Amino acid sequence: MTARIGVVTFPGSLDDRDTQRAIRLAGAEPVALWHKDKDLKQVDAVVLCGGFSYGDYLRAGAIARFSPVMESLIEQAKAGLPVLGICNGFQILTEAHLLPGAMLGNDHLHFICREQKLRVENADTAWTGDYTAGQEIRIPLKNMDGRYVADRYTLDKLEAEGRVAFRYLDGNPNGSLNDIAGITNEAGNVVGLMPHPEHAVEPLIGTGRTDGLPFFTSILKKLVTA
Amino acid sequence: MSRTPLDTVEHAAATPDVELPWAELGLKKDEYERIVEILGRRPTGAELAMYSVMWSEHCSYKSSKVHLRQFGEKAPESDALLVGIGENAGVVDVGQGYAVTFKVESHNHPSYVEPYQGAATGVGGIVRDIIAMGARPVAVVDPLRFGAADHPDTKRVLPGVVAGIGGYGNCLGLPNIGGEVVFDPCYQGNPLVNAGCVGVMRHEDIHLAKASGAGNKVILYGARTGGDGIGGASILASETFDDAKPSKRPAVQVGDPFQEKLLIECTLEAFAEKLVVGIQDLGAAGLSCATSELASNGSGGMRITLDDVPLRDSTLSPEEILMSESQERMCAVVEPDKVDRFLRICEKWDVIATVIGEVTDGDRLEIYWHGEKIVDVDPRTVAHEGPVYERPYARPDWQDALQADDAAKLPRPQSPEELREQVLKLVASPNQASKKWITQQYDHFVQGNTVLAMPEDSGMIRIDEATGLGVAIATDGNGRYTKLDPYTGAQLALAEAYRNVATTGAKPLAVSDCLNFGSPEDPAVMWQFAEAVRGLADGCRQLGTPVTGGNVSLYNQTGEAAIHPTPVVAVLGVIDDVARRTPVAFQEEGQLLYLLGDTREEFGGSAWSQVIHDHLGGLPPKVDLERERLLAEILISASRDGMIDSAHDLSDGGLIQAVVESALLGGKGARLIVPDGLDAFTFLLSESAGRAIVAVPRSEELRFTDMCNARGLPATRIGVVDGDTIEVQGQFQLTLEELREAHEGTIPALLA
Numbered sequence: 001m002t003a004r005i006g007v008v009t010f011p012g013s014l015d016d017r018d019t020q021r022a023i024r025l026a027g028a029e030p031v032a033l034w035h036k037d038k039d040l041k042q043v044d045a046v047v048l049c050g051g052f053s054y055g056d057y058l059r060a061g062a063i064a065r066f067s068p069v070m071e072s073l074i075e076q077a078k079a080g081l082p083v084l085g086i087c088n089g090f091q092i093l094t095e096a097h098l099l100p101g102a103m104l105g106n107d108h109l110h111f112i113c114r115e116q117k118l119r120v121e122n123a124d125t126a127w128t129g130d131y132t133a134g135q136e137i138r139i140p141l142k143n144m145d146g147r148y149v150a151d152r153y154t155l156d157k158l159e160a161e162g163r164v165a166f167r168y169l170d171g172n173p174n175g176s177l178n179d180i181a182g183i184t185n186e187a188g189n190v191v192g193l194m195p196h197p198e199h200a201v202e203p204l205i206g207t208g209r210t211d212g213l214p215f216f217t218s219i220l221k222k223l224v225t226a
Numbered sequence: 227m228s229r230t231p232l233d234t235v236e237h238a239a240a241t242p243d244v245e246l247p248w249a250e251l252g253l254k255k256d257e258y259e260r261i262v263e264i265l266g267r268r269p270t271g272a273e274l275a276m277y278s279v280m281w282s283e284h285c286s287y288k289s290s291k292v293h294l295r296q297f298g299e300k301a302p303e304s305d306a307l308l309v310g311i312g313e314n315a316g317v318v319d320v321g322q323g324y325a326v327t328f329k330v331e332s333h334n335h336p337s338y339v340e341p342y343q344g345a346a347t348g349v350g351g352i353v354r355d356i357i358a359m360g361a362r363p364v365a366v367v368d369p370l371r372f373g374a375a376d377h378p379d380t381k382r383v384l385p386g387v388v389a390g391i392g393g394y395g396n397c398l399g400l401p402n403i404g405g406e407v408v409f410d411p412c413y414q415g416n417p418l419v420n421a422g423c424v425g426v427m428r429h430e431d432i433h434l435a436k437a438s439g440a441g442n443k444v445i446l447y448g449a450r451t452g453g454d455g456i457g458g459a460s461i462l463a464s465e466t467f468d469d470a471k472p473s474k475r476p477a478v479q480v481g482d483p484f485q486e487k488l489l490i491e492c493t494l495e496a497f498a499e500k501l502v503v504g505i506q507d508l509g510a511a512g513l514s515c516a517t518s519e520l521a522s523n524g525s526g527g528m529r530i531t532l533d534d535v536p537l538r539d540s541t542l543s544p545e546e547i548l549m550s551e552s553q554e555r556m557c558a559v560v561e562p563d564k565v566d567r568f569l570r571i572c573e574k575w576d577v578i579a580t581v582i583g584e585v586t587d588g589d590r591l592e593i594y595w596h597g598e599k600i601v602d603v604d605p606r607t608v609a610h611e612g613p614v615y616e617r618p619y620a621r622p623d624w625q626d627a628l629q630a631d632d633a634a635k636l637p638r639p640q641s642p643e644e645l646r647e648q649v650l651k652l653v654a655s656p657n658q659a660s661k662k663w664i665t666q667q668y669d670h671f672v673q674g675n676t677v678l679a680m681p682e683d684s685g686m687i688r689i690d691e692a693t694g695l696g697v698a699i700a701t702d703g704n705g706r707y708t709k710l711d712p713y714t715g716a717q718l719a720l721a722e723a724y725r726n727v728a729t730t731g732a733k734p735l736a737v738s739d740c741l742n743f744g745s746p747e748d749p750a751v752m753w754q755f756a757e758a759v760r761g762l763a764d765g766c767r768q769l770g771t772p773v774t775g776g777n778v779s780l781y782n783q784t785g786e787a788a789i790h791p792t793p794v795v796a797v798l799g800v801i802d803d804v805a806r807r808t809p810v811a812f813q814e815e816g817q818l819l820y821l822l823g824d825t826r827e828e829f830g831g832s833a834w835s836q837v838i839h840d841h842l843g844g845l846p847p848k849v850d851l852e853r854e855r856l857l858a859e860i861l862i863s864a865s866r867d868g869m870i871d872s873a874h875d876l877s878d879g880g881l882i883q884a885v886v887e888s889a890l891l892g893g894k895g896a897r898l899i900v901p902d903g904l905d906a907f908t909f910l911l912s913e914s915a916g917r918a919i920v921a922v923p924r925s926e927e928l929r930f931t932d933m934c935n936a937r938g939l940p941a942t943r944i945g946v947v948d949g950d951t952i953e954v955q956g957q958f959q960l961t962l963e964e965l966r967e968a969h970e971g972t973i974p975a976l977l978a
Contacts, residue, residue, distance in 0.1 A: 011576060012484050014399030018674035021691075050672075052397045055484025108978075111392045111667045140671045142396070199671040204805055205688065206671045 003223035005216075006033040006043035008073075010064045014051035015086065015198060022198040023047070026216030028223075035067040044223045045082035045126070046073060048089025050142075050196060060103060060145045061091030070096060082126040082189045082219055087143055090182065090192030099183055099192045100158070101150030106143070107175030115207045116141035116195050117169040118181050122162050125188040126222050130214035137211035139200040141173055146194040148176035148183075158183055166193050233271040234598040242268055251278035257613055264607045272593060272600040275545040276608055279511035280518060283780055286612035289746035290778040293756050296763035297773040304772045306735045309432060315355050315425075316774020317432055318736045320800040324689055325429050326697050327359045330369070330422035330740040330796045332779035336478045337419035341386025346394035346481040347455075348421040350553050353398060353486065354507035357493050358556065360433035361425025364673060365687050366395050368405035368421055369701045369740070369794045373414030375656035375976050380409070383417050384664075384977060390481075391421070392667040397483035398490065401676045402668035403685025405701055406794075409656045412705065415784035420740040420777075420794050424699055426689045431497060435506040436523035437559045440587045442503055444520070444528060445565070447572050447579035448489050448555035451513070452538035455479035455551025485554040485577075492575035493556065499571070501564045508555040514548045514608070516557040517583075521591045521605035524559075528605070530583035530593045544595040559585060619752035629710060631843030633829035638907050645907060646958035648838055652911070653886050654968035655837040656976065658879045660890075663973045677804045681887065683726040683875050684797075688804045696804035700726035700797055703742075704878065705790030706831040707846035712754040713761035716793045717849045720765045721915055722877050723797035728858030729875045729918055731808045731865030732799030737766050739776035739795050744788020746780045754791035755780075762793060768851045771797065806865050812892030812921055812947045813871040819896060819945040821881065822857055822934070823917030825904055832913045833879045853916040853939075860939050861918060869926040869933070876917040881944075882910040882952075884919055889952055890966055898945035898954045906957050909944075921947055 005023045007030055009016045020030035031043050035053075040046065053064035064070065070092070077083045077098050085093035093099045106112060117138050120131040131137070150158070155178055158164050166182035174194075182193025197212030199205075231237065238244075248258040251274065261269050261277050269277060283289060298310070308325055309317035315329035333348025349366060356363045368391050373380050395402055400423070437444065455478065496502055504524060506516045513535070521528040532544050538552070560568045565581060572579035586592075591608070593601035639645040652658050661681070670679040677696055678686035684700035702722040708715025720737065727734045739762060744751040766773050782789045801807060829835050830844030864870040872892070874884040889895050900906045922930050934941035953959040 012397070012487055014397075014487075014672050015674075018672070021674055051399065052484060052487075055397070055482070057484070110389070111396055111669075113396075113669050113671065114666050142669045142671060144396075196671065199674055202674075204677060204807075205674060206676055 003028045003044045003220050004031050005219065006031045006040060006046040008033045008035060008046065008048055008069055010035040010053035010067060012052045012055055013049055015049040015196065019047050019049040019198045022201045022216050025201050026213060026220050028216065028220045033069055035069050038068045038072045040072050040076065045219050048083065048085040048092050050087035050089065053088055053092065061088060061095040064092045065095040074098060077190050080187065080189050084127050084215065085192035086196055086198060087194055090194055091145065093190060093192045098190050099185060100154045101148055103145050104147040104149055105145050106147055111144045112173055113142040116173060118166045118195060119169050121167055122165040122184060125165055125184045125191050127191045127215050127218050128165060129218040129222055136169060138207065138209055139195045139197050139212045140206055141195040143194055146174040146176065148180045150177065161186065165191055232596065232598055232600065234600055235270055235602045238270045239267045244268065246271065246274050248274060248278065252282055253278050257281060260613065265603065270600050272544050272548055273603055275549045276514040276518065276601065279514050279549055280608045281612040285511050285515060287778055288613045289615050289617050289780060290755065291614050292616055293759040296759055300763040300767045301772045302767045302770045304770060307772050307774060308429065310774060315359050316736065316738065317359060318774060318798060320697060322690060322693060322695050323428055324695065325427050325432060326424060326798060327356055327361045328422065328424040328699060328796065328798050329355055329738050329775050330420050330701065330794060331777040332740050332742060333419045333421060334416060334742065334779050334782055337387050338383065338415065338417050340478040341383045342390035343478055343480050345387040345390030345419050347479045347553050348419055349391055349394045350481045350483065350486050351509045352421045352423040353400065354509065354556060356423045356425035357490055358435060358505050358507045359425060360431040360497050361427040362494055363400050363423050363425045363490065364675065364689065365403045365424045365685060366400045366422065367403060367685060367699055367701055369703065370405065371408045371410065371413045371418035371792065373409065373417065374411045375409040377414060379414065381977060387417065387419055388664050388667050394481055394483045396669045398487050399672045401670050401672050401679065403670060403676060403679040403687065404699055405680065407661045407664055410705060410790065412790045416782040416789050418742045418792060422701060422796050424687065424697065433497065433502060433505050435519055436504040437520040437528055437585045438524040438526065439503060439561065440526050440585055442559050442561055442585040443565050443581045444530065444583040444585065445558045445560055445568060445579055446535060446555065446582045447558065447577055449482065449485050449552055450536045450538040450578065451547055451550050452552045453542060453546060453550065456546055456549045479551050479553050481553045488575045488577050489554055489556060492571050492577050495571050496568055499567065501560055501568045502558050503561060504559040506557050508557060510551060512548065512550045512552065518591055518605040518608040520557060520559060522609040524585065527586040527588035527590045528583060529586050532593055532595045534580050534582045536578050536580055544600055617746050617752045618749045619756050620749040621753050622750035628843055629845055633832065633835045633841060633844040634827065636835060636839045636841055642957040646960065649882050649910065650960065650968050652833060652837050652879055653883060653965060654972050656972055658833055658883055659972035660970040661973060662970060663978060677807055678730055678809065682810050683729040684732065686730055686732065686801065686804060686807055694803035694805055696801045698727045698730050698732035698799040698801060701794055702726065703792050703794035704831065705792040706836065706842055708758060708793060709790040709842065710831050710844065710846045712757035712791050714846050714849055716758035716761035717765040718846060718915055719793055719795040720762055721849055721851065721854045722875065723795045724769055724771065724854055724858060725875045725918065727797045727799035728861045729808065729873045731806050731862055732801040733862055734771050734797050734799045734858060736798050737771050737773045737795060739773060739793060741776065741778045742782055742789065742792040742794065743780055744783040748788065751788050758791055758793045762795065765851055769855060808865045808870060808873045810874045810888050810891055811872055812888045812894040815894055815947050817871060817921040817923055817947045818927055818943060819947065820920050820922055821917065821942045821944045822860065822920060822939055823853065824914060824940055825908060825912050825917065826914045827908050828912050828914045834911045847913050847915045850916055856937060856939050857916055857918060860934060860937060863933065864920065864930060869930045870920040870922055872921040874919050876919065878913060880911040880913050881919065885952060886965055886969060889962060890969060894947050895949040895951045895962055896945050897948050900954065901942045901944060906954060910954065
């Protein structure tokens with residue numbers, strides 16, 4: 001038995017096929033979900049992938065958050081459905097208030113694409129079980145609006161509760177507060193991050209590292225053993 | 227408000243003496259007279275609009291056509307070519323049932339006027355050319371040329387162009403895997419923004435731009451038509467800039483990459499369901515181009531109802547609708563019973579689609595507005611039978627003096643310290659410096675198939691996950707070499723791109739080009755053009771790599787001063803298994819460095835002559851295409867059989883530039899020994915063509931050198947990968963740290 005993991009395609013989604021590939025390589029079954037469709041097809045988990053949903057017009061993720069698929073997703077995520085938001089997906093999750101805070105434009109005002117070193121701060125979420133806390137990984141980062149911000153109270157709470165899941169190392173690429181690269185909700189089922197684990201799953205491709213694969217094996221293991 | 231009466235075909239016939247603004251639309255008097263002769267009456271305003279844009283230099287190739295014919299006439303026999311010159315883009319067979327289409331185009335003039343939008347819409351246009359062939363775009367490359375790196379206007383143009391390419395391409399989800407960035411004062415008022423795209427499809431999915439089958443519907447889909455870009459092709463791309471004329475900003479189009487992304491997905495879905503008979507993108511000359519090309523390439527005529535075109539601005543006149551270059555639009559020809567399905571796919575992707583006409587039995591292109599016929603032409607006369615000029619050309623009188631001004635007489639470094647200083651200055655010079663600050667603004671990783679991206683010698687994309695089949699693409703051009711000798715310069719560009727593809731382990735298959743030159747009305751420029759085309763066509767024949775298509779950009783000059791003649795050549799290659807690819811970076815300490823090819827004292831047009839002496843004169847390096855072919859075969863065999871772990875082509879900046887790049891990328895230094903018979907200066911800085919360095923694991927040394935000896939390729943052991951310095955024995959030493967600082971610090975310091 002394997003797990004069925006949904007990948008939502010919004011108009012302007014870019015990494016949907018790549019994310020499906022990563023899910024397949026981890027041994028799970030990818031299921032394509034469509035933004036106009038409320039039906040989540042009874043998947044066991046969902047990935048909101050990177051891209052520029054609705055052209056990132058208004059604000060990154062701001063329009064996608066109101067699409068039909070998100071209605072069901074918000075409801076089920078609150079009930080425990082594991083959801084991973086990568087890059088634009090992370091932006092959508094903050095716009096949907098499934099994760100706190102918001103993303104602003106990079107402090108240097110440029111798009112940035114590079115390999116980024118991260119520390120896994122929380123290995124207890126649904127998506128990070130195959131890492132160890134404190135583990136350092138390198139995966140691609142590529143975005144225009146990646147500067148994580150939140151008010152002081154929220155930041156303190158995130159830090160105190162161990163909900164900063166990933167932190168940038170060797171140089172903050174965008175001005176994110178507390179070097180935050182990704183966070184989790186209280187329950188640990190909803191995780192968002194700006195860098196792209198789905199682009200670090202094959203030794204020949206991209207930067208040639210597979211440091212992103214454990215995201216997908218983690219969730220598979222969790223779902224299959226659950 | 228009074229309105230002039232509609233200029234219908236009937237009205238035009240009845241009012242032969244009405245004066246039309248043909249000169250304002252960029253037509254010459256004899257061209258206008260030719261239109262009158264073709265039609266047997268004066269054209270209507272709408273017809274004049276169509277002819278003026280389609281007969282512009284940009285669309286008709288009227289000055290270049292007589293020379294470009296050589297690409298067909300001299301084309302080498304190639305089994306790989308599935309679709310040749312003339313379509314939106316050429317198509318090449320890469321095996322396993324896959325076909326690849328690729329093309330490079332220019333968006334030079336708009337990018338100077340409005341850098342962000344000019345560059346962005348350049349990417350948009352080339353991507354639509356690729357989807358119009360039936361292919362999914364899989365990568366883009368951007369060969370760029372700017373004025374002096376420290377000129378204040380470069381700081382306006384370059385960041386805008388780079389942000390535009392990134393802003394558009396990143397949003398489409400296309401990895402940017404290659405290209406170049408070159409600075410030279412000759413491009414100050416005429417930056418060259420060339421954009422290339424690679425697409426992949428199955429053989430059976432190739433689509434062509436033609437409208438056949440009477441009764442088939444013509445569907446316009448994508449963005450609404452607005453007033454942007456009117457006259458872009460005829461005015462912007464076909465005239466010299468002149469300070470005295472008013473700003474041409476309104477002629478630059480504005481791009482919406484989100485719309486284009488939807489267009490890609492809905493077009494590919496329509497292809498997959500076999501709903502499309504013919505297809506054409508709307509680029510330069512907009513609807514005028516799409517309708518006349520579709521109609522003239524098909525078997526019948528076409529009738530269009532212009533009132534049905536969805537508009538962004540309801541006040542547009544029919545002439546403006548025909549000339550508009552609004553972006554993100556395409557035109558498909560669909561059988562009547564498939565129209566509903568086609569429209570449903572567009573609706574799924576929130577793309578506006580409208581039936582605007584149909585294919586007819588006749589051979590006329592007829593366009594109606596408010597029920598009246600405003601265009602009635604033979605579409606071939608618009609699309610394919612434009613004027614052809616035999617522009618006079620003559621070798622400029624300064625060419626001899628330029629070539630006589632030999633770089634050999636320039637003072638050379640007199641001591642190891644001076645040589646060291648010059649090397650450090652060279653690797654830090656804007657042209658030789660790392661372009662990371664630029665390329666990291668482009669997404670390299672999207673689609674998850676990027677095997678190699680810049681600063682590798684060629685970009686490489688996997689196209690089949692199961693077999694590992696991949697394609698590689700490299701673009702190169704050297705305006706300095708080409709100025710010294712246009713024939714040789716064009717061949718050097720070809721040779722370098724060919725070599726760059728082979729260096730990564732891929733077999734070069736086919737060529738596309740973007741020919742950037744000054745005004746064709748200057749006989750000296752025309753001579754440069756004629757020589758460059760002759761050189762490229764001869765070179766392609768010799769290397770067995772046909773030209774599949776390309777683009778010509780003329781009028782790249784400000785006042786009397788033309789840019790250096792700059793043919794940019796793209797070579798596409800195939801690799802059976804991307805796992806065999808060879809990267810630039812040094813992989814392991816202890817590996818042996820071999821120099822392949824012959825090194826001569828060749829400094830004409832070199833980076834050294836430019837950076838150290840601000841000199842351009844003499845002759846460019848010699849070209850030996852048979853040697854290039856042999857070198858490529860060795861590099862491909864060595865990569866396939868696992869004999870080399872890294873390889874780097876030698877070009878501008880010479881051997882030391884290549885060693886520095888391989889060392890910095892791999893984080894490993896090298897010890898070099900000057901080979902017998904060469905002085906250190908020539909060894910390190912000569913730009914002789916047909917060379918590469920390779921790093922050979924010790925266990926493979928004998929096998930590798932035996933292969934080179936047997937095939938007759940000079941292979942000289944020049945050192946070893948080692949440590950954290952680059953040491954040239956008996957000369958000098960440079961730490962990787964100081965090299966990195968010099969090499970990577972320059973561009974951010976100038977532009978960030």
